[in-house]
Amino acid sequence: MAITEHRDIEKGDNKGLEDLFEPLIDDYSSKKNFNDEAVKKQEVIIQNDSIGMVLLSTAVAVCGSLEFGSCVGYSAPVQSDISIDLNLSVAEYSLFGSIVTIGAMIGAITSGRIADTIGRKGAMALSAVFCIAGWLAIFFTMGTFTLDTGRFFTGYGIGIFSYVVPIYIAEIAPKNLRGGLTTLNQLMIVTGSSISFLLGTVVSWRTLALTGLVPCMLLLVGLMFIPESPRWLAKVGRIAEFEYSLRKLRGQKANIAAETDEIHETIYTLQSLPKARLSDLFNEKYIKAVIIAVGLMVCQQSCGINGIGFYASETFQTAGLSSGKTGTIAYALIQIPVTMLGVFLMDKSGRRALLFVSSSGTFLGCFLAGTSFFFKGQAIFLEWVPLLAVSGVLIFIAAFSIGMGAVPWLIMSEIFPLHIKGAAGSVAVLVNWFGAWAVSYSFNFLINWSPAGTFWLFSGFCILTVIFVAKLVPETKGKSLEEIQASINS
Structure with a gap:
């Protein structure tokens, strides 16, 4: 009998055993499901606990973006008042409006080295100091020299901000939140610009200059409460501070072992490489990333954003609106x-x-917008000219704000390996600000030459941007920084 039962089991007749152990299996399954749910709930608690410091750190960093926006938005609503009060010619005001980009270019050249030497927090603090000095110079100015010097200082400050803020956010954010958090950089830029536009319609240009101090003060206070970038700390060998910073960002109960190993592995690889030089950017391992970043910066500026933004009020008046303030608002x-x-x-x-x-x-x-000015020049459909001009500019700024404003900065912060990020990022930001200077300085002269031709020229560059993105720009959504860089070089 025992032999028969044993043979039945060997043949696969396990019905009796299944009946015997079914209550135990059901009990185990229910406990396992309960434990899985508990783990998931604990992960949610840990995530909620850790995200607070990431959000606070991001909020402090984007005060620099708010300052950026305040600076670039300053010139549009005050052009008429400053020109009258200080007796500025068109050329002199064009210099004032565009010299901010010259300062930003120099800031861009030095931004990578500064951020790599004194850290991301140190670079943001230095930028704030330059911006404060610049706004005070503008407020107290009695002539063009101090006015332009102040504008240059604010430009230098935002040149550093334009590099270090997205880099800092990208380095502290979890990969599933990095895109949205880094895009807050652009949101605060346009918020600062919009605030300047709106306030400039109701306060004097000197008072508007004082409002630019507020983001800097908030930033300097906030920096005392947030951690340094853990990736930068690991890069410079401050291991204890690295672990403390990462733990502070991810939460006391979070498991940071995998992320720590990934960062350490990246840093270990970087330490075996020679110090990056500008010539290294032409290495076949990095040239594709450089082309993508620089190309996106060229595309962003060649669409005309800084010309249209800096002189929005004058553009609306040229189109025939009785007051540029309505369109500016x-x-x-x-x-x-x-x-x-x-x-x-x-x-x-x-x-x-x-x-x-x-x-x-x-x-x-x-x-x-170009078509509206063409109609005006040909004296046809004149009743449509203001509506087409305003609609074109508003469609332009809406479209720019949803993607071209933020995405090039985000991708720039994602695609470079850590050891060349300083040099490559500085080049990309330099190209961006050079384009901003070229567009903002030449815009008034281009408009005087041909308003329709100016906007049609910008529209042609927009088409080239579509082609460039289709051919070269990768999708980086949902990937870690290390995965992105590996995929570009694969």
């Missing part, structure tokens, strides 16, 4: 909600999709 109000939509979509739809939509929209906006 609309320009300011549309940026913030559209940029918020871009923040939401960044980690949903991805970077490439936003770039396609954005560059297509900027083409449409520039084409409509």
Whole structure:
């Protein structure tokens, strides 16, 4: 009998055993499901506990972005008042409006070295000091020299901010939140610009200069409460501070072993490499990333954003509006909600999709604005000219805000290996600010030459942007920084 039962079991007749152990299996399964649910709930608690410091650190960093926006938005609403009070010619005001970009270019050249030497927090603090000095010089100015010097100082400060803020956020954020958090950089830029646009319609240009001090003060206070970038700390060998910073960002109960190992492995690899020089950027391992970053910066500026933004009020008046302030207010109000939509979509739809939509929209906006000026020049459909001009500029700024404003900075912060990030990032930011200077300085002269031709020229560059994105720009959504860099070089 025992032999028969043994043979039945060997043949696979386990019905009796299953009946015997079924209650135990069910009990184990229910406990396992309960434990799995508990683990998931604990992970949520840990994530909620850790995200607070990441959000605080991001909020402090984007005070630099707010300052950036305040600076670039300053010149549009005050052009008429400053020109009258200080008796400035068109050329003198064009110099004032554009010299901020010259300062930013120099800031860009030095930003990578500064951020690598004194850290991301140190670089942000230094930027704030330069901006404070610049705004005070503008406020107390009685002539063009002090006015331009102040504008140059604020430009130098935001040149550093434009590099270090997205880099800092990208280095502290979890990969599933990095896109949205880094895009807050652009949201705060347009918020600062919009605030300057709106306040400039109701306060004097000297008072408006004082409002630029507020983001700097908030930043300097906030820096005392947030950690340094753990990746930078690991890079410079401050291991104890690295672990403390990462733990502070991820939460006391979070398991940071995998992320720590990944960062250490990257740093160990970097230590075996020679110190990066500008010539290294032409190495076949890095040239593709450099082309992508620099190309996106060229695309961002060649669409005309700084010319259209710096002189929005004058553009609306040229189109035939009785007051440029109405269009300027609309320009300011549309940026913030559209940029918020871009923040939401960044980690949903991805970077490439936003770039396609954005560059297509900027083409449409520039084409409509150019067409309106063409109608005005030909003295046809004159009743449509103001509506087409305002619609074109508003479509342009909405489209720019949803993608082209933020995505190039985000991708720049993602695609470079840590050891060349300083040199490569400085080059990309330098190219961006050179383009900003070229567009902002030449815009008034281009408009005097041909308003329609100016906007149609920008629309042509928008088409080239669509082609560039389609051919070269990778999707970086949902990947760690190390994964992105590996995929580019594969």
